[in-house]
Amino acid sequence: MTLPDHHLTQGERRIRSFHPHWKRLVLPFLALVLVVVAAGAAMFLIPGGWEYAFYARIAVVVIGLILLTIWSLVPYLRWVNTGYVLTTHRFTISTGVLNKSTDEIPITKVNTVSSDQTFPERLLGCGTLTVESAGDRGEIVLRDIPKIQDVRTDLFRLVEDASDGELDGR
Template identity: 85%
Template sequence: MTLPDHHLTQGERRVRSFHPHWKRLIAPFIALVLIAAASGVALYFIPASWGDNALYARIAVVVVALVLLTIWSFVPYLKWKNTGYVLTTHRFTISTGVLNKSTDEIPIAKVNTVSSDQTFPERLLGCGTLTVESAGERGEIVLRDIPKIQDVRTDLFRLVEDHSDGEIDGR
């Protein structure tokens, strides 16, 4: 996913690789359904008695629907699909961007604190906010909508502990 295997260093292995939680796609999906329904209704109610103007009105409805679908459904989906998190034995990589790519890497050795927060709905969905405090320039990175938050937190914490103990993969 966002970190190809040939970019891993010697002895480094992928522990977990994931996108943000699917709940980020709920609003774009609702927008898709509403725009499709509204444009279908608009196309149905344009009277044929308008002659050539009916054709122009239908084209305008389709163009507006496509623009709205692109802005409210397709772009959020692309952002979700092109946001990825990779946890390896040596680093935690956060990659974002559709046309421009931005990648942040937090070396496991620099991680000081790992914490998570979940609201009640997030607990039901199994996602949450992960906060990683590091000794780097940015200090603290807050990652929202992390799926299986407790598993990710546990894996990250285990890797930090193993690294501080001088172990690799529990050895």
């Protein structure tokens, strides 16, 4: 995913890799369906005998493709190019479609790990993870983390192991 195995340091192993929760794709999917249905209806309603029917159909296709790109493709690309990797030594957050931005938080620098969930998020099993570190950025808030309680537990366990001087649970 966002951190290839050959970028792991000696003795470092991947605990968990994931994207944001799939709920981020619900609105782009609904937009996709809506644009396709609207474009299909517009194509059907353009009279065949009209002298500008060809240009009208091209306009419908162009507008439909622009809307699909903005409302569906771009959010999907953002989702698929956002990744989180939790290893025994660091928590990596990678974002960006054309430009890539990567934040790495060493496990030894993490001070606090907390999570928040609204009722709908509890039903979906996702939530907001807040990681407070001793680094430059201080507090990082990550929204729509899937399996939030498992991620929080793994991260907290790694922080506890690092503070006890243990490496990789040993």
